Amino acid sequence: MKQEDDIRQAVEVLRKGGVILYPTDTVWGIGCDATNAEAVKRVYQIKQRDDSKALICLVDSDARLQRYVRNVPDVAWQLIDCADTPTTLILDGAVNLAPNLIADDGSIGIRITKETFSRELCFRFQKALVSTSANISGEPAAQNYRDIDPRIVEQVDYVCWTRRQEHLPHRPSSIIKLRENGEVEIIRK
Numbered sequence: 001m002k003q004e005d006d007i008r009q010a011v012e013v014l015r016k017g018g019v020i021l022y023p024t025d026t027v028w029g030i031g032c033d034a035t036n037a038e039a040v041k042r043v044y045q046i047k048q049r050d051d052s053k054a055l056i057c058l059v060d061s062d063a064r065l066q067r068y069v070r071n072v073p074d075v076a077w078q079l080i081d082c083a084d085t086p087t088t089l090i091l092d093g094a095v096n097l098a099p100n101l102i103a104d105d106g107s108i109g110i111r112i113t114k115e116t117f118s119r120e121l122c123f124r125f126q127k128a129l130v131s132t133s134a135n136i137s138g139e140p141a142a143q144n145y146r147d148i149d150p151r152i153v154e155q156v157d158y159v160c161w162t163r164r165q166e167h168l169p170h171r172p173s174s175i176i177k178l179r180e181n182g183e184v185e186i187i188r189k
Contacts, residue, residue: 001161003117010160011124018157019043021148024058025086025115027133027141027170028148030156031058034068034128037098043130044100046155049137051100056088056109056173058131060122065112068128070095076178080112086173087111090187092180097128111173117162133172143170 010020017039019032030046032039034057044051059065062080066072070093079087094101094108102108110128113119122129133141134148142148145164153159175187 003120003162006161007117007121007124010121010158013158014125014129016157019046019155020158020160021134021145021153021156022118022121022160023115023145023163023166024118024131025111025113026173027143028145029058029118029131030134030152031132032130033125034097034101034130037100040098040101040130043132046152047132047135047137049132052104053137054103054107054109055101055130055132056111057097057101057128058111058113058118058122059128060113060119062112064122064128065110068096068108068110069093071180073178073180073182075182075184079176079178083174086113086115088173088175090175090177092178101130107177109175117160141172144168 013020014033017036019042022031030043032043069091076089088109088111090107090109092107135141144166177185177187
């Protein structure tokens with residue numbers, strides 16, 4: 001299947017409130033429309049994860065990031081510009097997202113993806129996309145498609161074809177929490 005067709009089919013499923021499995025700029029992810037609370041709820045159920053643990057979102061551009069965070073601090077732009085590996089920022093003031101995606105303190109974990117497939121998927125979808133590792137909560141993240149637990153594959157509405165054959169080492173993103181008061185905390189290197 002051509003990547004373009006794969007993205008088109010994934011976007012159709014996302015627009016209908018479905019859940020997909022897809023390759024990201026890090027590990028394989030479980031994804032859905034980040035503005036759809038029912039879809040987000042399904043992702044928590046598939047992962048068997050407590051919904052008090054927030055999920056990460058992917059976006060394709062600076063402009064899209066600004067749609068979901070009230071005030072992006074200057075230091076966030078500096079980190080985005082200088083990061084040479086995928087870096088998720090936890091930012092205060094999340095807006096326009098499903099309420100069950102936003103942490104109790106009003107923050108959201110969000111990353112601008114630079115990887116070709118996930119970036120084009122986000123661009124075509126025109127919204128933030130949930131991106132949580134494709135694993136049952138507490139188990140190791142799926143670096144490649146072959147690492148994904150069959151119980152997860154069975155529960156999603158679409159599994160992307162792109163990069164299924166890949167057998168490369170991948171790791172989760174770095175996570176940096178930025179507070180409106182300028183405080184910076186490294187959650188995961």
